[in-house]
Amino acid sequence: MNPAAPDVKTLRIDGVDVSARADQTVLEAAREKGLSIPTLCHLDGLSDVGACRLCLVEVKGTSKLMPACVTRVEEGMEVTTQSDRLLKYRRMILELLFAERNHVCSVCVANGHCDLQWLGQAHGLTHVQFPYRYPKLSVDASHMRFAVDHNRCILCTRCVRVCDEVEGAHTWDVMGRGIESSVITDLQQPWGESDTCTSCGKCVQVCPTGALFEKGRARSVVKDRDFLPYLAMMREGKR
Amino acid sequence: MGRQILIDPVTRLEGHAKITLHLDDEGAVEAAHFHVTQLRGFEKFCEGRRFFEMPYLMSRICGICPVSHLIASAKTCDAILAVSIPETAANLRRVMNLAQIIQSHALSFFYLSSPDLLLGMEADPGERNLFGVAAAHPALAHDGVGLRQFGQQIIESLGGRRIHPGWVVPGGVAEPLTAERRDRILAGIPEALSRVQRTLDWFKRTIESFREEIRTFANFPSMFLGLVGPNGELETYDGKLRLRGETGNLIHDQLDPQRYAEFIGEVSEPWTYMKFPYYKPAGSEHGFYRVGPLARLNIVSRCGTTRADQELAEFREMGRGAVLSSFHYHYARLIEILHGIERIEELLADPKILSKDVRAVAEPNRREGIGVAEAPRGTLIHHYKIDDEGLITWANLIIATGHNNMAMNRGILQAARHYVSGDQISEGMLNRVEAVIRTFDPCLSCSTHAVGQMPMLVQVVARDGTLVRELRRN
Numbered sequence: 069m070n071p072a073a074p075d076v077k078t079l080r081i082d083g084v085d086v087s088a089r090a091d092q093t094v095l096e097a098a099r100e101k102g103l104s105i106p107t108l109c110h111l112d113g114l115s116d117v118g119a120c121r122l123c124l125v126e127v128k129g130t131s132k133l134m135p136a137c138v139t140r141v142e143e144g145m146e147v148t149t150q151s152d153r154l155l156k157y158r159r160m161i162l163e164l165l166f167a168e169r170n171h172v173c174s175v176c177v178a179n180g181h182c183d184l185q186w187l188g189q190a191h192g193l194t195h196v197q198f199p200y201r202y203p204k205l206s207v208d209a210s211h212m213r214f215a216v217d218h219n220r221c222i223l224c225t226r227c228v229r230v231c232d233e234v235e236g237a238h239t240w241d242v243m244g245r246g247i248e249s250s251v252i253t254d255l256q257q258p259w260g261e262s263d264t265c266t267s268c269g270k271c272v273q274v275c276p277t278g279a280l281f282e283k284g285r286a287r288s289v290v291k292d293r294d295f296l297p298y299l300a301m302m303r304e305g306k307r
Numbered sequence: 308m309g310r311q312i313l314i315d316p317v318t319r320l321e322g323h324a325k326i327t328l329h330l331d332d333e334g335a336v337e338a339a340h341f342h343v344t345q346l347r348g349f350e351k352f353c354e355g356r357r358f359f360e361m362p363y364l365m366s367r368i369c370g371i372c373p374v375s376h377l378i379a380s381a382k383t384c385d386a387i388l389a390v391s392i393p394e395t396a397a398n399l400r401r402v403m404n405l406a407q408i409i410q411s412h413a414l415s416f417f418y419l420s421s422p423d424l425l426l427g428m429e430a431d432p433g434e435r436n437l438f439g440v441a442a443a444h445p446a447l448a449h450d451g452v453g454l455r456q457f458g459q460q461i462i463e464s465l466g467g468r469r470i471h472p473g474w475v476v477p478g479g480v481a482e483p484l485t486a487e488r489r490d491r492i493l494a495g496i497p498e499a500l501s502r503v504q505r506t507l508d509w510f511k512r513t514i515e516s517f518r519e520e521i522r523t524f525a526n527f528p529s530m531f532l533g534l535v536g537p538n539g540e541l542e543t544y545d546g547k548l549r550l551r552g553e554t555g556n557l558i559h560d561q562l563d564p565q566r567y568a569e570f571i572g573e574v575s576e577p578w579t580y581m582k583f584p585y586y587k588p589a590g591s592e593h594g595f596y597r598v599g600p601l602a603r604l605n606i607v608s609r610c611g612t613t614r615a616d617q618e619l620a621e622f623r624e625m626g627r628g629a630v631l632s633s634f635h636y637h638y639a640r641l642i643e644i645l646h647g648i649e650r651i652e653e654l655l656a657d658p659k660i661l662s663k664d665v666r667a668v669a670e671p672n673r674r675e676g677i678g679v680a681e682a683p684r685g686t687l688i689h690h691y692k693i694d695d696e697g698l699i700t701w702a703n704l705i706i707a708t709g710h711n712n713m714a715m716n717r718g719i720l721q722a723a724r725h726y727v728s729g730d731q732i733s734e735g736m737l738n739r740v741e742a743v744i745r746t747f748d749p750c751l752s753c754s755t756h757a758v759g760q761m762p763m764l765v766q767v768v769a770r771d772g773t774l775v776r777e778l779r780r781n
Contacts, residue, residue, distance in 0.1 A: 174471070175363045209357060209696035217357075260696075283697070284359065284668065 079145035088141040095123055095136035098149060105149050106158060106187055109224035110137045111274055113296035115233060120224055122158055122187065125149050133157070159191050167198040168247070169205065170219035171277070178278030181290050184222060185277075208253075210260030214272050214282055216251070221279040223249055227271035234299055239265040270296075310334070312727065314737055324749070326740060328723050336727055339720040341712075341744065343581040350702045358387055358671065358693045359477055365689065365704070366471050371414065371750055374407035374462060375682035375707075376689075377475045378544065382678030383689040384477030386565075389672035395662040396479030398654050401544040402492075403465050403475065404680060405647040408543060409499075410458025411683035412600070412640040412647075415748040416506075417451025420637060423742050424513065428520070429735035447509065450502040454644060457499040461651065464488045479666035489655050496652050500614075503644045507618065510641060517634060523725040524743045525633030525718025528553030530586060530596035531605040532710065534564070534681050539608030541615075541646055543681035549606045550586070550596065555628030564679035567688055571705065583712045584705055595713035598685025599747065600639035605629040612653070615646035633718055636746040671697050682707045684750055708749040718743045 075090045081098050088097035093116070098105050108120040118135040125136045128146035136149070148154070165171075165184060173179050209215040228240040228251065239262050243252045253259045272280045273291050281289060315325030329338040353364055362380040366373035378400055385392055422435040425444055434442075441448035459469045465484065466472025474481045514521075535549045536542035539560075548562040550570075562570070573582045574591045586594035596602070604623075610616045622642060625635065654660060671693060678689045685707030692701040722743045726736045 174367060175360060177360070207355060207357060207698060209698055215357065215696075283357075284670075 077141045077143045077145075079141055079143070079147065081147045082149055086141075090141065092141055093137055094125060094134070094139045094141055094145075094147055097141050098136065098147070103149060105136050106190065107137060108183055108187065108222070108276060109226065111226050111230075111293065111296065113234070113293075113298075113300040114226060114229045114274070117225060117229070120222075121161055124154060124157060126151060126154065155191065159193060162188050162191055162193055163196045163198055165222050166193075166196050167200050169201070169203060169221065176220065176278040177281045177285060177289050178220075178291075182278060183276035208259050209283065210258035211262075211265070211267070211283075212260065213267060214259065214269065214280060216253075216259060216280050217278065218250060219279075220277045221251055222277060223251065224276055225251070226274040226276065227251060227280060230270045230274045230296070234296065234303070235266060235268050235270050237264045237266050237268075240271060312732065312737075314740060324744070326719060326744075328719075328727060328740070334728055336720065336723040339716065339723045339740075340578055341716050341719055342579045344579075346580045350704055353699050353702050356699050358384055358676075358691060358697050358699055361689075361691065361699065361702075362475060362477065363471070363473060368704075368706075369750055370470055372407055372411050372682050372684070373471045374403055374466075374475075375680060375687055377472070378404050379678045379680045379682070379687045379689040381475045381477055382545075382680060383676040383691050384678070385667075386676030386678060387671050387673050387691065387693060388478055388667070388669040390478055390667040390669045392479045392667050393662070393664045395483070395659055396665040396667075397545065398657070398660055399465065399480050399484060399665065400475055402651050402654050402660075403462060403472075404544045405651050406458045406461035406465075408458075408681075408683045409644050409647045410455045410462070411748075412644050413451055413454040413458065415683075415745075416637060416640050416644075417448065417455070419748070420742070420745050421447065421451065423738070423745070424510075424517070424637070428739050428742060429733075432734060432738070435738075447506065450506055453502050454499060454506075457495050457502075457648075460495065461492050464492055476666065478668055481666070483663045483665045484661055486661055489660065493652065493655055496648060499648050500645070503641060503648065504614075507641045507645065510638060511621075514638070520739070520742070521632045521634045523722050524739075524746055525714055525721060526631055527717060527721065528631060529714055530558065530589075530594075531602035531629060532586075532596045532598050533603040533606050533686055534679065535560075535607055536611065537561075540611035541603060541607045541609070541643075542611075543603075545680070548679070548686070551606045551629060553629055553631065555605070564688070565677050567677065567679065567705075568690075571688075573705070573709075579712075581712050582709055584710050585713065595717070596710065597633070597714045598707055598710040599636060599683075600643050601630060601633065601636045602685060603681065604639045604642060610642070610646045612646050612649035615642055615649055618642045618645060633714070633743065633746045636748065640748075684708050684748055685710050706750075708747070711747050711749065715744055715747050715749065718747075 076087050077090055078085065078087050081101065081103055084101060086097050086101050095105055095110065105125065106122045108122050110116055110123065116137040118138040121135060123136040124133040126148040127134050173185055205218040207215060207217045225242060228242060231240045232238040239253050240251055243250050243256060253262045254264055259265065272282055273293055274296065310330040312328035312330065313325060325342050325344060327340045328336050331337040347368065349365065349368055353361065356364060361384060362377045365380040366377040368376050418437050421440050422437065425440050425447065426435050437448060462472060463469045466474035531551050533549060534542050534546035536546050548564055549560050550558040552558050570587055571584050572587045572591065573584045575582050585591045586596055604619060610619050619642060622630065622638060675692045680687055687707050688705040690703040691699055694700050719740055723740050726739045
């Protein structure tokens with residue numbers, strides 16, 4: 069331990085010695101060191117909710133798998149981010165996401181620029197072993213500039229968080245429970261009739277899939293998320 | 308006792324189908340049916356989707372001619388946006404559609420039909436495929452592969468990929484053409500021209516040996532439908548509809564495709580998933596017409612390019628008024644390849660093709676749109692209706708192959724009556740019945756293709772269902 073900085077913890081991630089501030093998460097510590105842990109609901113600049121479970125890691129001394137995005141670093145911690153067991157679960161999570169709604173990459177607005185698609189490719193996903201549910205879900209295109217296609221939503225809640233934490237409008241929220249959950253605008257009004265939406269478009273940019281998109285765009289739309297950490301930092305400074 | 312012959316599956320065409328031949332008590336063919344055995348459902352499952360997504364959704368109907376669906380669908384979306392797209396965008400789409408026609412015609416002629424033409428209808432089924440052609444006549448196979456490559460590479464140069472390019476968008480195209488890519492396409496033109504010319508010369512020399520097939524392969528009077536340019540020239544991207552009768556008489560000219568529903572009706576039959584479009588004023592019984600390469604060359608006043616017009620003049624000598632045998636679809640396909648290459652060269656020679664102004668942007672301004680283009684196999688019609696949010700509420704597609712449905716059924720009957728007799732079924736006989744269908748190059752909108760032979764089962768079944776005779780091809 070470095071006596072000059074008592075709030076610094078030292079831990080081992082994948083056999084590499086890592087130092088991190090006590091308020092940092094395992095995910096932050098690992099990424100600072102250049103170690104990759106897959107994430108989907110996490111986005112730099114937004115709070116973490118540990119919803120997608122893709123960042124699960126093994127921690128020595130406990131049989132439970134821990135979500136790296138919401139697990140604080142601890143002194144002497146020994147973390148494993150890549151193992152057969154983790155790969156198996158991560159694949160299973162991705163397969164369940166694909167099976168849950170109607171993800172058709174070939175005709176999707178986000179094809180080639182989709183976090184879910186990238187993760188599927190990165191994890192060698194060639195098949196989905198679970199039966200597809202094919203739910204009948206709606207497309208809300210009532211907003212002048214944007215649309216939401218619930219078929220492609222994975223309920224990561226990035227839109228909910230960016231709207232609440234960064235824009236401050238809290239137009240988005242989640243309705244229902246379990247498999248019936250769905251993101252909604254205001255009190256489940258059509259997006260175009262929302263009183264709170266400022267039409268800033270941040271939700272569209274942070275959406276990892278093609279669920280939220282700009283109208284008039286058809287395919288391979290690149291989303292811009294670089295603004296987010298900067299915006300979060302600037303707003304933090306002004307508080 | 309009546310019997311039935313079943314050809315299932317029919318091979319070397321795009322998709323899955325089967326043929327049944329119904330025999331009377333004397334063993335003569337009394338009826339023939341061409342069954343399309345798969346339902347796709349595109350018109351139904353696109354309901355509720357955004358109209359903007361339609362070109363990509365619809366292009367997935369087919370891996371052979373995705374460009375045709377992209378273009379017809381994008382034109383329908385242009386109509387919904389109520390925009391007039393920039394001239395350069397229209398010409399770039401035109402180039403892509405021609406490239407598509409070249410590659411698809413090359414696939415049909417060389418890969419699927421040349422085995423019958425070169426090796427003979429009676430040749431050993433094990434040899435009667437593209438590999439057999441490559442062994443017997445390597446130069447021809449090489450030209451076929453080269454022409455298909457030429458078309459596919461143009462599609463890739465423009466759209467970024469050969470199959471399902473995303474470059475055609477509502478309002479125009481996504482990106483302008485660069486000089487470097489244009490030059491790359493132009494560099495391939497001389498070789499492509501010589502390839503198709505060589506094939507045309509060979510085909511014209513060979514055609515005499517197919518007299519019997521020419522006489523019996525869907526050779527009957529019918530109307531012919533297709534798009535033409537303002538001066539009656541061959542036009543595959545835009546234009547107006549022209550309908551000619553069997554003697555070459557003009558029935559309609561410069562008909563606005565937006566009015567298609569006034570003239571074209573559709574009926575369904577319980578034994579096939581493919582509908583039967585017909586010319587309404589003549590009724591569903593007599594209103595059958597043909598579309599595609601043969602129809603286009605029958606309706607146009609001229610091709611509009613030098614060498615293709617010379618070939619057209621020679622082609623026209625084969626029939627008075629109109630060329631009626633569907634066998635000549637093959638010939639027409641080669642002339643259209645020639646026209647396509649010449650036309651692409653003309654379009655790319657215009658410096659305006661490099662203009663950066665390639666897209667019109669608008670919100671939907673109409674609730675309904677119709678888009679019509681010429682696909683390799685004939686006139687392709689897309690028609691959508693949307694709600695206030697721009698979501699599809701209704702869609703109707705009339706696919707090129709559908710227009711030919713009545714003609715294909717009649718053609719099979721004609722050939723089967725000539726070649727098939729109940730007690731002596733030979734493989735070559737049945738191949739001729741299949742070959743009638745191949746002249747139309749039907750795209751049954753399925754990604755399944757057979758290089759060479761798929762197993763074929765022919766059953767002669769008595770009316771009470773007992774199997775009289777079975778012939779199996781492996």
